[in-house]
Amino acid sequence: MESTSFIRFLFLILAAVVLLLFTRSWIHLPSPAADELDLLDCNRFSSWCTSKNRIQTKQTTPSSSSSTTRSASSSSAAVRDHSDDVPRHPLDPLTLREISAARSILLSQPPFSSSPSSVIFHTLTLSEPDKSSVEAWSKGSPLPARRASVVARFKGESYALTVDLASGALTTLPIPASGFPTMTIEDMSSSTWAPLSDAAFNSTVLARGVRLSDVACLPISPGWYGEKEEGRRLIKVQCYSAEGTANFYMRPIEGLTVLLDMDTKEVVSISEQGRGIPIPKSAGTEYRYEAVAGFNDDPPRLGLKPISIEQPAGPSFEVEEGGHMVRWAGWEFHLKADARAGVVVSRVRARDPDTGEWRGVMHKGFVSELFVPYMDPTDAWYFKTYMDAGEYGFGLQAMPLVPLNDCPRNAHYMDGVFAAADGRPYVRENMVCIFERYAGDIAWRHSESPITGMDIREARPKVTLMARMAASVANYDYIIDWEFQTDGLIRVKVGLSGILMVKGTPFSHLNQFPQNEDMYGTILSENVIGVIHDHYITFHLDLDVDGANNSFVKVKMAREDANPGESPRTSYIKATRQVAKTEKDAQIKMKLYEPSEFHVINPSKTTRVGNPVGYKVVPAATAASLLDHDDPPQRRGAFTNNQIWVTPYNESEEWAGGLFVYQSKGEDTLAVWSERDRAIENRDIVLWYTLGFHHIPCQEDYPIMPTVSASFDLKPVNFFESNPILSAPPNFEKDLPVCVAAAASA
Amino acid sequence: MESTSFIRFLFLILAAVVLLLFTRSWIHLPSPAADELDLLDCNRFSSWCTSKNRIQTKQTTPSSSSSTTRSASSSSAAVRDHSDDVPRHPLDPLTLREISAARSILLSQPPFSSSPSSVIFHTLTLSEPDKSSVEAWSKGSPLPARRASVVARFKGESYALTVDLASGALTTLPIPASGFPTMTIEDMSSSTWAPLSDAAFNSTVLARGVRLSDVACLPISPGWYGEKEEGRRLIKVQCYSAEGTANFYMRPIEGLTVLLDMDTKEVVSISEQGRGIPIPKSAGTEYRYEAVAGFNDDPPRLGLKPISIEQPAGPSFEVEEGGHMVRWAGWEFHLKADARAGVVVSRVRARDPDTGEWRGVMHKGFVSELFVPYMDPTDAWYFKTYMDAGEYGFGLQAMPLVPLNDCPRNAHYMDGVFAAADGRPYVRENMVCIFERYAGDIAWRHSESPITGMDIREARPKVTLMARMAASVANYDYIIDWEFQTDGLIRVKVGLSGILMVKGTPFSHLNQFPQNEDMYGTILSENVIGVIHDHYITFHLDLDVDGANNSFVKVKMAREDANPGESPRTSYIKATRQVAKTEKDAQIKMKLYEPSEFHVINPSKTTRVGNPVGYKVVPAATAASLLDHDDPPQRRGAFTNNQIWVTPYNESEEWAGGLFVYQSKGEDTLAVWSERDRAIENRDIVLWYTLGFHHIPCQEDYPIMPTVSASFDLKPVNFFESNPILSAPPNFEKDLPVCVAAAASA
Secondary structure (H helix, E strand, O other): OOHHHHHHHHHHHHHHHHHHHHHHOOOOOOOOOOOOHHHHOHHHHOOOOOOOOHHHHHHHOOHHHHHHHHHHHHOOOOOOOOOOOOOOOOOOOOOHHHHHHHHHHHHOOOOHHHOHHHOEEEEEEEEOOOHHHHHHOOOOOOOOOOEEEEEEEEOOEEEEEEEEOOOOOEEEEOOOOOOEOOOOHHHHHHHHHHHHHOHHHHHHHHHOOOOHHHEEEEEEOOOOOOOOOOOOOEEEEEEEEOOOOOOHHHOEOOOEEEEEEOOOOOEEEEEEOOOOOOOOOOOOOOOOHHHOOOOOOOOOHHHOOOOEEEOOOOOOOEEOOOOOEEEEOOEEEEEEEEOOOEEEEEEEEEEOOOOOOEEEEEEEEEEEEEEEEEOOOOOOOOOOEEOHHHHHOOOOOOOOOOEOOOEOOOOEEEEEEEEOOOOOEEEEEEEEEEEEEEEEEEEEEEEOOOOOOOOOEEEEEEEEEEEEEEEEEOOEEEEEEEEEOOOOOEEEEEEEEEOOOEEEOOOOOHHHOOOOOOOOEEEEEOOEEEEOEEEEEEEEEEEOOOOOEEEEEEEEEEEEEOOOOOOOOOEEEEEEEEEOOEHHHHOEOOOOOOOEEEEEEEEEEEOOOOOEEEEEEEOOOOOOOOOOOOOHHHHHOHHHOOOEEEEEOOOOOOOOOOOOOEOOOOOOOHHHHHOOOOEOOOEEEEEEEEEEEEEOOOHHHOOOOOOEEEEEEEEEEOOOOOOHHHHOOOOOHHHOOHHHHHHHHO | OOHHHHHHHHHHHHHHHHHHHHHHOOOOOOOOOOOOHHHHOHHHHOOOOOOOOHHHHHHHOOHHHHHHHHHHHHOOOOOOOOOOOOOOOOOOOOOHHHHHHHHHHHHOOOOHHHOHHHOEEEEEEEEOOOHHHHHHOOOOOOOOOOEEEEEEEEOOEEEEEEEEOOOOOEEEEOOOOOOEOOOOHHHHHHHHHHHHHOHHHHHHHHHOOOOHHHEEEEEEOOOOOOOOOOOOOEEEEEEEEOOOOOOHHHOEOOOEEEEEEOOOOOEEEEEEOOOOOOOOOOOOOOOOHHHOOOOOOOOOHHHOOOOEEEOOOOOOOEEOOOOOEEEEOOEEEEEEEEOOOEEEEEEEEEEOOOOOOEEEEEEEEEEEEEEEEEOOOOOOOOOOEEOHHHHHOOOOOEOOOOEOOOEOOOOEEEEEEEEOOOOOEEEEEEEEEEEEEEEEEEEEEEEOOOOOOOOOEEEEEEEEEEEEEEEEEOOEEEEEEEEEOOOOOEEEEEEEEEOOOEEEOOOOOHHHOOOOOOOOEEEEEOOEEEEOEEEEEEEEEEEOOOOOEEEEEEEEEEEEEOOOOOOOOOEEEEEEEEEOOEHHHHOEOOOOOOOEEEEEEEEEEEOOOOOEEEEEEEOOOOOOOOOOOOOHHHHHOHHHOOOEEEEEOOOOOOOOOOOOOEOOOOOOOHHHHHOOOOEOOOEEEEEEEEEEEEEOOOHHHOOOOOOEEEEEEEEEEOOOOOOHHHHOOOOOHHHOOHHHHHHHHO
C-alpha cells in the first residue's frame, strides 16, 4: 500500500470511528450484559447439545475454518445472558429456568421418577395458552398459566404430556397410532458413529479404499415402507470419505447403507450394493473460502469492493424488553425460535393508518413440515423422502447466523432456548436475525410524462423488515425469511442453499452411461450424479383478519363471452366469488389457465364502500408433487397433494405431517384431517400453503449449490381503505443518512 | 434539538465529510464535464420533446411539486454533455450528430425534399449492423458502417427506410400490410388538448360540472375492431377532472370518449354514455408526499430512519468510455436506452472462471412488446387493450430516474439520446441506472450441524449488478430490471407501479350495485371502480450460448412407475429431454402438473463430463391470457397465446406485435411467424418469454398502486464446469467497508 493510500486509510478509519461513536448511543436495541457468559456454555446445561462426532472432528476441521468462526463471532454483538430471563408475553418461549423446572417436575413423578436417567426429552417447549386467553391478555396483566409441552421416550414408549409449571400437575395426552417423535441431536450424532463399532461395516469401508478415520456418516430417516422391523425405531446411515475436503458430501461411499436400531444402536443389517463404484475425487470439492485456491489474490477474485447497508441513526424497529415483541412501521408481531418449526411469527397486527387502531392479521405462522422426496427407486436411495421438521427438528438444525454474511451489519439477533435430550436447557445463539432491508427497490413510483405536461416525479423507496433463520439439515441449508412491507404485505421466502446430496457412479462421462438405463439425475463430475428431487415447504398460516372468525373465498377468473352485438370485443375475464363452506371446497390445485385469487376475509366487517376486509395468499405456483398418491412417501407427505388447504382451527392440528412423523404411516396428516370436510365458513380457520421446487441438478450445483428461492405473499385485500404506503416517506434529503447529505453538498 | 445532540450532529457531519472526501477519488466512473449544459435543453433540439399541455400545466402543478423536482436534481450527478459523443462500439446508439446527419440526409432527398417540414419522424434509431459483423468487430477496429433506421410519415403515407450515414444512401424498405408507426410524443400530447377545440365536447364537459381549465385528457390507442374509419390514423381521448388533486386519474369523466383523427386532429365522433355518473371526489386522492396531510410530522409517519447502501471504496463495475460497455464480476455487456424497447442489453458475455475465456450468453435481450387488455366490453372500455411498446414507445415514456428514490445512492446513470417528431435529437437524462445491489441476501451458505461435529459456517452474501429503467405510460409505471449475479444467473424483473386506470360509477357502496349486473371490477372508493385487467410483457431473448447455433430442449418431468418388486417405492419423477426440431415444438403453455425445464443449449459443445452447455429460462408462471383467440385484441396480442416461443433468428422479427402495431390487425405477430414452423434445431434461435399478471384491483390500489413485481431467470445449466460463486468473496472483515471494521473494533 503506497503511503498516500495509507494516510487515506487512516483518515477513513478515524472518520468511521467518529461516526460510529456518535451513532452508537442512538441505537435503542437491548444492550445485553456480557457477564455470566458461562450460561451460554452448552456443556454446562447439557452433554448432548453440541455432542461431537469424535471421528470427523479430529480429521476434517482444519485450522483455517476456526479462523472463519472466530472472525464471525468477533464482529457479532456480545453474547446474551439468559439466566435471568422471565416471560413477559403469553407466547414467550420457556426460559432457561422454566425448562429446568419442567424437567424437574416431570422426572419427580411416576412413571419417570422410577428411573429419571432413562427419560429422553424429544420436545420440551411452551404449551401455548389457548387463543382466547392470549387475545384477552394485555400488557401489565399476569400471564396465563405457564405450561410445558413435553414429548418424551421412556423405556421404549413414547409419551406426550403437559406440565403445569405453577401447580406441578402432569397431564398425559393421547399419542398418534404410528410414528416416533422428532429425533434428538444425540439420536442423530450417536447414530453416525455407531456403524464404526461393527466389524463387517469397517471391513466393507476398508475394502472400498477408505480409511476409517476419514469416514463421515449421515443419519437418514428411513421413512416407512411396511418393513418387517417397523415396530422398532430405525435409522439408516450412509457414509462418505472426508479425506482431503470438508465437502465430504461429494465423496459418497455409494450403495453402502447401514440399518440401525436407534434405541440400541445395534446394526440390524448392512446393504452393500456399490462395490464397483469408486469414491469420487476430492479435487475441486472444497468450499471454504480460505481453502479455495487463489484466496490471497489481490484484488479479490471477481473484484468486488465492499458494500454495506448503513443506518446512521440506528434501526427503526424496536424489540420490546423480553426480546420477542417486534414493532416497526405500522407492524407489531411476536417472534420466537422453535425447535421444530425453526421460527414462529405470532400475533401479527397492523396499525390502521386512518384510525390508528391495531388490527389483527395473523395469529400464528410457521413452517409446519417439509417433504423432500428423491427420485431414485433403487436400494440406497428409495427411502430418501425426508420430512425435515418432524424428523430432524427444523429449529434444532438452525446454527448461529454469521453476522455480515448471513445477515447484514444492521441486524439484531435473537437466540433460541431449547431443551436437550436430557431435558436440560441450552442456548442456540444468534438463531434468528431481524433487520431492515433496503435494496434500492421501489415500493411505489409515478412520473407524469410530457403528455400531460405535469412535472411530477414521485417515488417511495422500498424499505422492509426481515426476520430470518437458516436451518442446516445435513447437506441442505434452508433460509426462511419473513418480510414485512410498509404497504401491509407480508412476503414469506424460502431459500434453498448448501450442498447437494449426490450419488456415486462408476461412470466418468455421459457417453459411458448405458442408453436405456435411467440415470435418475445429471452427471455433475467424474463418478458423481446429482439425483432429481423435490422440496415442499408447508406453512401453517392461522390468519385471523380483524378477529378469529373468517371465511375462505376463491375469486375465480374465467373467460366470459360478450353478448353478441353488445361489444366489438367477444371476450373478457370475469371474476366470481365462491365462499368455501367446508374443507373440501378449499382443497386447491393451481392451474395457470384456471386462475383464482385466494382470500381470507372477515365476513362481519366491511370497508366504507362495502368490501369485506381480508388478506389474500398470493402463491408462487412453483411445483406440485407428481408422485402416486398411494406411494408410501406420498401417503406420508399427502399434505402436498394440494397447494392450498383450509381447516377449522384445532390446537392439535399444527404439524401437517402429524405429531409423530418419524416412520409414521400417514394417518395423521393434513390430508386426513381435511377429508373430514368440516365446516369452515365464518369460523376460526387455518390456511395451509405449500411452496414446491423440482430440482434437476446441473453442474452449477457442484460442488456447492447456490441459493434458489421462492416466495409467497400475504397481501391485504380491501383490508385498508386505501394504500398505507402514502404515508411512507420518500428517501429525499430530509430523511437521508447524514453522509449522503454531505455528499450532495460537497 | 438539545445542545449535546447538536454537537453530536456536527461531529457526524464532519466525520461524514472526511469519509466522503477520501472516498470520492476512488470512484472511477466517467466524470462528465458540466459545461455546455444548453445541449441538454430539449427545446434547442426540438419543439416537441417536452411539449406541454397548456391547460394542465397551469392548473395542476402546484409549487410544492417543483421543490420535489429540485431536490431530486440537486442530489443527482452533474448533467452530461453529449455534444462530442462519438460511437465506440458497433451497437452504440446514434449520437446527437448522427441523428442530425440522418435527418439532413433524409430531408434532402425525394420525395421528402419536396416538403421537408411535412416529414414526421416516428423512429430514428441505429440500424444495427448484422450479427456477424458485430461478432467479428474488436476494440480498436473501425466500426461497421453506421446506418440509421427511420420510420416516417409523409403526406399521409408511412415509410420505413435505412439511411447510410457515410454514403448518404437512402434505402426504402417494405412496410407491413396494416397498422401505423409508434406515436410520437407530439401525437399524444396534441391529441389530449384537441377535443377542447370542439364546442360539443366542451359543452358536455361543462354539463358534467367540470371546468374546462380542470380538464386533463389521455390519448388512448383504439386498437382495431374493423371500424368503418379504419383507414385513418385514429385515437380515442378520455378526460378527467384535475381539480383539487394531481391524481386526476381517480376523477374520470366516465363514459365520455372522443374519437379523433390523429393526423388532422379532427373530432370524428363523441360518445357520451356517462351522464348520470358523478365525477369521483378529489379528497384522499393526492399522492405527492408534500401534499399529503401530516407531511410535517416529526418524526416522519411510520418512523422510518434513514438507510442507505454504501460503497466506501466506490462501485466495482466499470462503464467503458463511450458509456455503453459495462463490466462487473465476470460479466460484460452492452447497455443502451431505446425509444421503443426502453432498454436493450446486448453482447452479454460471462467469463469462465476456469479458463478466463469470455463466453457468449445472449446477443440481445429487451422488452419486445406489452399487452394490457382491460376486462370490460362496454363502450368506453372495450378498446383499452394497450400495446405500450409499439403504440406509445416504451422508451419514449421513460422519464428521468430520480436519484435516491428510483435508484440508490451508489447508482450510475445513463442518458437516452432520441429523435423527436421533427427528427432533431434530444437527450433524455438519467433514463437508465446501473448499481450494485446488496440487500442482505445470501448467495450461498452452508453450516455444518453438530451431527457431523465440523465447525463450519460458510456464506457468500449476495451482491448483484442492476440495470434499471422505468417507463410511465400515462397512469402505469413499469420498472424493468436486468440483474446479474455472480453465479452466472441473469434475473429479469418487471415491476408494475403507478396509478390505476379507474372507471366512474353512479354507486358509492357495494350494496347499491344491481345483483345481476357485472361490475367488471371492484369498488375502490365512492363512485370509483378498479377494472380487472391483465399485463403481459413479452421479452425477445436472443440467446447465443457459446456461439450462434443453439437448440431448444424441453426437459420434461413426469411420473414414472417403479417396476413392481424392484423397489418399496411405486413412483418417482423421471426427466426426459426433447430437442425441438421446428417452431411448433417450442410453443409452450405451462402446466403445474406437467412441469418442464426449458434449455437453450449449444449442441456442439459439452462439458468435461459430457453435458451440453446451456442456459435455461426459469419462468414465473404468473398468468396466461384467457381471451378468445379470435377476439380482435387477442389476435393482435397473439404473441401471448403461449408463454414461450422459439423462432429462428430473423433480423426483421424483433417486435412481437409487429413493426406497425398501432391499429394493426395482427398479421405481423410472433404467433403468425411461428406458424410457419421453421426449423430451429442447431440454428441461431431467439427465445420469447412472456411474463403475465392478472390484476383484480382492491382498495389497496387506491389512490395509488404499490409496486407488484414478477421475474424470470436466465440460468446457466451445465454452462460452467462448477459453480463460479466459489470465487466470490464472503463479506468478512477483509473485504468490509472500513466503517464496519471500525465498528467491530470499537
